[in-house]
Amino acid sequence: MSETTGKATVTMTDVARLAGVSVKTVSNVVNDYPHIRPATREKVQKAIDELGYRMNLAARNLRQGKTGIIGLAVPELSLPYFAELADSVMRAAESRGMVVLIEQTGASRQHELDVLTSERRQLTDGLIFSPLELGPDDADELKVPYPLVVLGERIFGGDWDHVTMNNVDGARAATQHLIDRGRRRIAVAGAHAGETMGSAALRVLGYQAALAANGIPFDPDLVLEGGLWHRSTGADCVYRLLDSGTSFDAVFGLNDALAMGALHALHARRVDVPGEVAVVGFDDTEDAAYSAPTLSSIAPGREQIADTAVDLLAQRIAGSTEPYRRVVADFTLAERESTAG
């Protein structure tokens, strides 16, 4: 209950001496080894309390090769989606007694590769990795000697678990929602030309599927390229579209930041939303509920993704050798003003 002012650091040896047992017994008590006489356990516990002993994690780490830290590699924390994802991952980790070391990869392919082999991987027992630049061809790079959970659908087929949102169906639902609101000229902001497996490609796929299902012709002029999924990109896309003279009555931002940028550009050009143009996003970040107008968006199951990812990773770290799994989170559509009918 109280702690004496141990001058330096208190070690197991100190505890052992005070309790009159061996160091190993103290270790056993601390690690909940089952075969310990209650009296002994009590004695040791008392000594621990009295000395205010805290286990030295570095030593345990050296001995066991585990740190209790998991890595989380995301593009950028300043993107709301990833900040919120990190939040969720940290909570999920905490509830399992782990902590999270976050690394940012920027939008850099090299940085994404680095993160996989970085010295820091020694500090973590496993990694949750959300790649943005690596693609199917990089599968070999992901053959790493530690537990790995990959978020997103860019890379398949290796020895790792996979947790992803339902990009295609989510995008289809977003598009269908616009169609249900009577829109026919639906632009897409943030497409990545040439990409086949990333979120951009998959969401565009869902978009096209929805158009097709409703007999709406696909117009390439409505597909707006945009590399980084930042607000500024979304704004640029819409400015370009307006300047091009192409008619449109809706914008599907492939993520919320793009959609926010789109809202911004439309507002700047005095285009009424949703009167003239409806807007829908993807991610359902917190700001979607507070923009003017509020933004309809696909909620991709962020909590579920975080929970599942941490869970799978924890199992691998604990030594699970089950077949690698692929989990697809459930999405929902959050309807707000930007698509009000």
Next chain:
Amino acid sequence: MSETTGKATVTMTDVARLAGVSVKTVSNVVNDYPHIRPATREKVQKAIDELGYRMNLAARNLRQGKTGIIGLAVPELSLPYFAELADSVMRAAESRGMVVLIEQTGASRQHELDVLTSERRQLTDGLIFSPLELGPDDADELKVPYPLVVLGERIFGGDWDHVTMNNVDGARAATQHLIDRGRRRIAVAGAHAGETMGSAALRVLGYQAALAANGIPFDPDLVLEGGLWHRSTGADCVYRLLDSGTSFDAVFGLNDALAMGALHALHARRVDVPGEVAVVGFDDTEDAAYSAPTLSSIAPGREQIADTAVDLLAQRIAGSTEPYRRVVADFTLAERESTAG
């Protein structure tokens, strides 16, 4: 240049054997000990490359008591300001060869106390702590046995460095800006009754100073209480104000989230911004530039704060015993549409 497929982990011993030197010499090479014959260094380096040797951080950590990890404790990553702050801190840390372990304290006093004594402190060489609930009376709790840098002005007077934004002057500038735009009935959203040292109190102080300097009477009815500085709180404040019938022609959101919430509420109630009511925030988070209308805000020098904090912490970790410092970052006003004149 190339790495052979060492079966298990490669240790210094392996390198030493291959290079034909002692383990300690390998250690010296790795640690850039100056007195090494070039030929030896080369031999060792070659062996290192050949074996693909990576130093075991756990072992070094045990021996040196340093991990290369610094802690960052913030209320919530899902609040844009803290996400952006974390981003900046991580970049600053990276440039100094350190990584960051982020912890969220929520809005919980207990959690803030826990973070200071958590077992995790063993995993970090020092902590950058941004308290929200602890106050001057808790100074004793901050007397911790590791390097600490405190952000914000809640707690002074202990053995730690202090980095803070200029809350009073920033708030004064924000308020003055509104006054310059001809506003006289300026509401404040997010005040904390009874608080004396927190950001809320200080910013309200700056607000009052600006009013006084311009001979504008202070009207308590315009001070809107709001605990958590979330968007929802900002919206609530404005709804309450509108419902109260109190007249006002401007809102100073004590942070951007509150201001965004205010914008949201005003938009929902069809109050024109900035025509009828001007709005200014504090933090200049990225979304301020993309709201509709875009939000004027005080940019508190986030990068500078992060850089300075990491720098001071790094110095302490390196053993500096200089007098503890207090650094106040420079702020600027970002003028945008919400206060257009």
Next chain:
DNA sequence: CGGCGTCTTTGCAACGATGTAAATCCTACC
């Protein structure tokens, strides 16, 4: 009361690096 099988507890050797202090090697200088 001896023997045997569990329970408990223990000693010792790692884990992989670095601090210390001493050994060895050189080089310049007398």
Next chain:
DNA sequence: GGTAGGATTTACATCGTTGCAAAGACGCCG
């Protein structure tokens, strides 16, 4: 050619904990 003195290198103990395997204790049975 010998030697002082700095430059290099090395042996060994040590950081604090846990795995291993064996020693001690204890309870039960015949």
